[in-house]
Amino acid sequence: MPEFDAIVIGTGQAGPALAHRLAGTGQHVAVIERHRFGGTCVNTGCTPTKTLVASAYAAHTARRAAEFGVNVGGPVVVDMKKVRERKDHVLGFSTRGVERGLRENPGITVYTGHGRFVSSREVAVDDEILSAAQIFINVGGRAAVPDIPGLEDAGYFTNSTLLDIDFVPPRLIVIGGSYIGLEFAQIFRRFGSEVTVLETAPRLIAREDEDTSRAVAGILEAEGITIRAGVRGLSVRKDGHEISVGFTQDSGPGEVKGSHILVAVGRRPNTDDLGLDRAGVTTGQRGFIEVDDQLRTNEPGIWALGDCNGKGAFTHTAWNDFEIVAANLFDNDPRRVSDRITAYNLYTDPPLGRVGLTEAEVRKSRRPALMAVMAMEDVSRAFEKGETQGFMKILVDRDSKQFLGASILGVGGDEVIHAILDLMYARVPCTVMQRAMHIHPTVSELLPTMLGDLKPLT
Numbered sequence: 001m002p003e004f005d006a007i008v009i010g011t012g013q014a015g016p017a018l019a020h021r022l023a024g025t026g027q028h029v030a031v032i033e034r035h036r037f038g039g040t041c042v043n044t045g046c047t048p049t050k051t052l053v054a055s056a057y058a059a060h061t062a063r064r065a066a067e068f069g070v071n072v073g074g075p076v077v078v079d080m081k082k083v084r085e086r087k088d089h090v091l092g093f094s095t096r097g098v099e100r101g102l103r104e105n106p107g108i109t110v111y112t113g114h115g116r117f118v119s120s121r122e123v124a125v126d127d128e129i130l131s132a133a134q135i136f137i138n139v140g141g142r143a144a145v146p147d148i149p150g151l152e153d154a155g156y157f158t159n160s161t162l163l164d165i166d167f168v169p170p171r172l173i174v175i176g177g178s179y180i181g182l183e184f185a186q187i188f189r190r191f192g193s194e195v196t197v198l199e200t201a202p203r204l205i206a207r208e209d210e211d212t213s214r215a216v217a218g219i220l221e222a223e224g225i226t227i228r229a230g231v232r233g234l235s236v237r238k239d240g241h242e243i244s245v246g247f248t249q250d251s252g253p254g255e256v257k258g259s260h261i262l263v264a265v266g267r268r269p270n271t272d273d274l275g276l277d278r279a280g281v282t283t284g285q286r287g288f289i290e291v292d293d294q295l296r297t298n299e300p301g302i303w304a305l306g307d308c309n310g311k312g313a314f315t316h317t318a319w320n321d322f323e324i325v326a327a328n329l330f331d332n333d334p335r336r337v338s339d340r341i342t343a344y345n346l347y348t349d350p351p352l353g354r355v356g357l358t359e360a361e362v363r364k365s366r367r368p369a370l371m372a373v374m375a376m377e378d379v380s381r382a383f384e385k386g387e388t389q390g391f392m393k394i395l396v397d398r399d400s401k402q403f404l405g406a407s408i409l410g411v412g413g414d415e416v417i418h419a420i421l422d423l424m425y426a427r428v429p430c431t432v433m434q435r436a437m438h439i440h441p442t443v444s445e446l447l448p449t450m451l452g453d454l455k456p457l458t
Contacts, residue, residue, distance in 0.1 A: 012039025015138035023107030181264035353417030356405030
């Protein structure tokens with residue numbers, strides 16, 4: 001039985017970095033990966049999808065070229081085989097780099113296979129059993145597939161399998177109107193698909209404010225995407241090469257016909273085949289591993305990082321999990337999950353940058369607050385680029401003048417949001433930004449202007 005100081009199960013965003021840090025302290029580390037090195041982000045998440053977003057943006061811009069006085073000559077044609085080749089080229093660098101780095105580290109032994117707990121200190125990989133005093137779980141998650149009558153017989157894509165196609169689906173039905181579903185909906189609409197989005201909630205991206213939801217829906221509908229929200233009782237029927245999805249709305253029954261289906265209704269953790277019961281590790285009803293504020297499980301010596309712990313579903317939260325565990329283990333720095341501020345982006349075009357509380361959450365808290373809103377069409381940089389869709393919204397505590405949250409839906413919003421995020425971590429009043437001299441012409445230059453126009457949230 002090979003004995004190690006530590007075992008890392010999974011090579012997502014947190015696992016490899018932690019393995020290198022452990023090995024750097026002189027520990028002998030085993031890393032177990034059953035499939036692709038790099039986890040969701042570099043294989044089926046951020047890297048490939050944002051590469052497709054870039055291709056879709058290029059197609060969309062080419063179609064708008066005449067607005068900028070540019071004649072591209074003839075219709076825009078999307079070559080999906082080349083789009084896929086470019087995507088594979090980009091993600092290949094990342095996944096190969098992760099694997100190479102692990103295998104070349106003399107303190108790390110890499111095992112390829114499915115790791116399952118035998119006990120709280122032992123993990124089996126195929127026919128071999130490894131043991132260690134410390135075990136770190138970084139197994140990620142996968143697409144959740146709802147129990148919809150007829151779906152399995154008709155066939156469907158998930159966010160992972162849709163990335164592998166080299167054709168444009170003629171008529172794509174997207175089940176799920178949240179972040180993953182909307183990104184793919186716009187991508188394939190710009191590639192040339194007819195797209196319909198079905199969402200069970202009353203509106204798209206229901207965790208966002210209603211004005212943000214309406215604005216995103218308007219942007220997508222302006223590009224020809226059909227949205228059906230508030231649907232229930234879905235059923236699928238395949239008739240030759242055509243697929244029909246039936247549903248009910250408050251207005252009555254409905255049906256959408258298409259050629260392909262994308263299921264994008266959420267994610268589930270890859271914890272159902274890890275043998276966690278043998279290790280005594282506790283999971284919640286949805287399968288997420290329960291952890292404390294420093295990512296320790298109920299079993300001493302076992303930690304859970306990344307999507308499998310339910311503390312965040314993003315690459316940046318997984319990386320932060322690594323930082324928290326490493327800080328506590330090696331740096332005498334008691335970092336905690338509860339210290340971090342909610343922050344994420346929706347990568348439609350234009351993107352939505354989000355940080356902190358929504359307006360609805362601030363209202364629900366009943367704390368005195370101030371708010372400012374500015375349309376992107378009033379931002380010079382957006383107007384110059386011909387990308388004026390969206391708006392910016394900032395929320396500030398009335399008394400401390402510290403930022404409570406922000407939503408930036410518009411060109412550059414995915415980057416501009418960090419200007420607010422950093423000041424939230426610094427816990428300084430918004431007057432620091434208000435008195436700053438920002439560069440013109442940028443989107444960020446309007447943030448101080450907005451702070452001079454804060455109004456009570458009534």
